[in-house]
Amino acid sequence: MDAKDPGARPRIVSCPCCGGESVYAPSNPFRPFCSERCKNLDLGAWASESFRVPQDTPVEDDALPPPKLQ
Numbered sequence: 001m002d003a004k005d006p007g008a009r010p011r012i013v014s015c016p017c018c019g020g021e022s023v024y025a026p027s028n029p030f031r032p033f034c035s036e037r038c039k040n041l042d043l044g045a046w047a048s049e050s051f052r053v054p055q056d057t058p059v060e061d062d063a064l065p066p067p068k069l070q
C-alpha cells in the first residue's frame with residue numbers, strides 16, 4: 001500500500017466507452033479511455049447529442065395567436 005512508489009503498477013480504471021481496462025497514468029494520453037478510438041467515439045457521441053439541444057427552443061412565438069384578449 002505504498003501509493004508514492006514510482007515503480008508501482010499503474011492504476012487501472014474502466015474505460016467509460018467500452019468498459020475495458022484503461023491505464024490511468026500519464027503514459028496513457030487518452031485516459032480515462034483505453035485508447036484513442038474509444039476517446040473519439042465518446043466525444044463523437046457527446047457532440048451529436050449536444051447538437052440536438054439548440055433545436056429544442058421554439059422560434060415561432062410570433063406566429064402564435066395571443067392566448068387571451070385583455
Ligand SMILES: [Zn+2]
Nearest residue numbers: 015018034038
Ligand atoms: Zn475503451
